[in-house]
Amino acid sequence: MTPRTRSRPARVLTQRALNRALLERQWLLRRAKRSAPEAIEHLVGLQAQSPNPPYYGLWTRLEGFRQEELATLLLERQVVRIVLMRGTIHLVTADDARRLRPLVQPMMERTLLAHATYGRSIAGLDLDALVAAGRALVEEEPRTMTELGALLAERWPDRDPNSLAQTLRGFAPLVQVPPRGIWGVGGQTRCTTLESWLGRPLDSSMSLEDLVLRYLAAFGPATAQDVQTWSGLTRLSETLEGLRPRLRTFRDEQGRELFDLPDAPRPDPDTPAPVRFLPEFDNVLVSHDDRTRVISDEDRKRIATRNGMVPGGLLVDGFFRGVWKLRQSRGTATLLIEPYKRLSAQERAAVEEEGKQLLDFAAADAKARDLQFARLK
Template structure:
């Protein structure tokens, strides 16, 4: 398979060739969650994939605890269905825990991390707490230790959820943590199937190599899991072996791909070890700060070829290279819909840079 064939397969499975007419919950489940460090980013991610999607649909899922934000794949914040949080967190727990050591190894000190995790779990089970509140109580218990590092130990070692109203469109609130089990009102899965999750990943991101699955999940040593699964296989032009589900979409590589605005951190750009199926050579994925729904990336003919940002006066598009008149017109039409979705329908669309 060549790069263009992989690109069109990815776009089709991500519903970026044509918007789907499905509920937000169904799309969220199909994608096996959405990257959500920027809490409002998934709203744009669903808008670009679902025909007629509006913010209250996802806001209701989050307020009703049918969808939840927490540390999951790659040890990063994802928005997933509640039922998927119960499955995914046990599978990636060691990834999340290892991430704590990697980020805070020099600051851990001499505190017993099991004791810290247990103390923190009890605190969060009593009531949700902000990072600062958790840090203050840990400082009182371990006054000679780095309280900030200990507060992160709790969120990395204890399965937690970020509570609403944070992440609910039109609402505000600090990042507040509670136990994942307490927020969902049910225990985490005791024996989740990694094979099932691999199949779901392939259905949304494949065909993919073992390295791709590992890059998306953060897990390692997946060869021993994937090779016995009886998946269909392909070879790339360079000879790399790719795995796929039997019913995975494989559109004609020449299928037209419309311009699509993606939010910050969209997994279509981050879900593979080999990102050449969507990133041009030398191009890296930007990782901007912020609450989301204000900037992102733009696919043109299926590949990342521009950035966008919402400003008070409207939408600013910064291409990486010259666009054709037809491409600019297509971006303007799609951008006008994005402005309307973001409540800035009177704004202008301006191109800058190349």
């Protein structure tokens, strides 16, 4: 009889148990007394298609976080905005950017070449020459994608300028430089290479095993498909098999095998969870294949849009209960909350209290602050 057949059946983790484990590891059961760099590294970055979501993401997780803390980190080049997991913009520490980009680079190139528009536009092109020319241009000075495409098209006039710029973005690690990402400051998105911005080369010391372990620390317990959904990488089942002796395994209520770090926190499923406002694109809502540990399939479809936007999410008792948006006009800041399910009087009061704190954080200079609930549809 093999050791596998003699082993006990894997413990089943309920949906609520998975929810509380995720919230604990995401620092959403209580605000952590930690610094912004510590949070950004622990979370393996924050998704950051827009400038402000990372600020909200840190505010909802950290005790006493202020906007200037993250703005300073960006200006001092301790954190950067760069395309990483899933081919999306993430805010990560400078060291993580150097370590993570080599791991996702094959995915970046594969996705670019398979793109219906970009792949066709650059077919037959000398990619090494394009990357060398593009690097020289953005390292000379940070440039917008439009500027970059136009300059590259001077050398390759028979090619689509945007495809040329996007190809460089896929094949070279471009960072978005400030003022992009600075709270309250506008400006175009300008890019240069990570190596030029930091004055240091990429770091290939991180392994796929390291990446998977860090994912589990921030998002586990999880299936192999969950890790692949978060990272955009494939064939990670093999990586998890290699890690199996170092991990614990469980089953979810559907019988799927879950992997986890042996000593990672798995709180009691009845642990109270406070109201939390998640920002747009928060990885809590997009980093599992099966996301029912935090959002129902029905609500997931409801918030889905063609352009991939993920609205700000409202968590009540740890689960997605609606969306929110902040509007500012003529000195007035209004927090609009749209519940997807009816809130009890106690839940509504807790949402209002947390919402007032969100307004204080996001609109401290507003002459008037208002909180409104949309009617259930």
